[in-house]
Amino acid sequence: MRTGYVIAANADAGSACEDAVRVTSAVLSADAETELIATRTPADLDDVVSVLADRVLVVVGGDGSLHAAVNALRRGGRLDAAVGLVPLGTGNDFARGLDLPLDTEAAARALVAGRPHPMDLAVVTAGGGSAGPAGAVGGPAGDRDGMAMVNFAHAGVGAEAAEAASGLKARLGPAAYPVGAAWAGVTTTGWELTVEVDGVALTPAGGERTLMVGVGNGSSIGGGTLLAPDARPDDGLLDVVVVTATGPAARVGYARDLRQGDHEERDDVRTARGAVVHIGGEPVRHNVDGEVGEPLDEVTYTVVPGAWVLRTP
Helix, strand or coil: CCCCCCEEEEECCCCHHHHHHHHHHHHHCCCCCEEEECCCCCHHHHHHCCCCCCCCEEECHHHHHHHHHHHHHHHHHCCCCEEEEEEEECHHHHHHCCCCCCCCHHHHHHHCCCEEEEEEEEEEEEECCCCCCCCCCCCCCCCCCCCEECEEEEEEEEEHHHHHHHHHHHHHHHHHHHHHHHHHHCCCCCCCCCEECCCCECCCCCCCCEEEEEEECCEEEEEEECCCCCCCCCCCCCEEECCCCCHHHHHHHHHHHHHHHCCCHHCCCCEEECCEEEEEEEEEEECCCCCCCCCEEEEEEEEEEEEEEEECC
């Protein structure tokens, strides 16, 4: 018998989450004592971390829920604690990248049978102009140590699409993101950005505008779109994708090749791997594990190898 599990479940997530939590709790309880704690805010997660002790923190949710849990562990100085993931929802890109089961019962059983596996994270910090010195990208007010990125961040058109969709969800429901993406694709002409990976420039010279920059700890976004197909969250490196396909025809071609997995072969796509990624230039929004912030003119992603622990088969 293990020392136990604590399931952190979003109290506002609805019936699908309730069913998943019930199934997860039944599987885990057969292995060790299991406590369920409902959460609504980052402060609630901080409270969970404070009483975690040596138990496994079980996240029933998607990439956003995992992001929130790892950030709470980081704030509480408990990144040594083991995390278990039971995917819920439609995206689950982090789980997909690790080939974790997407079925609730299978995922819970894999968690019980799994072993601790060190995982990387990226610390995301902002500085200069619009962000202030060494400011945090998102996260609770007063957090001056940055945000932890677990799976993927992207700056530019994808972040603009997510921001546009957030204002449409109440009226359009699931159709909000495609509408937001179409709006962002039509209205943006790109940004003048500089991207450096371990101090080496990745953006082209000559003032070419950038459509988006992806920084991957995991490999995919949007429910399995492999933006950085070779990325692994345990290799100590971040995978960077810079897209300069800003013209109408180029954007259509890039979208097609991305769906087919051929985008890295394009002349307007550049890739690199490294430990520190710096993005500067015109203010641009960053979508970090699904959290979209205000436009920033300078953001740095720094990998921390083996920073947290996930139970995997």
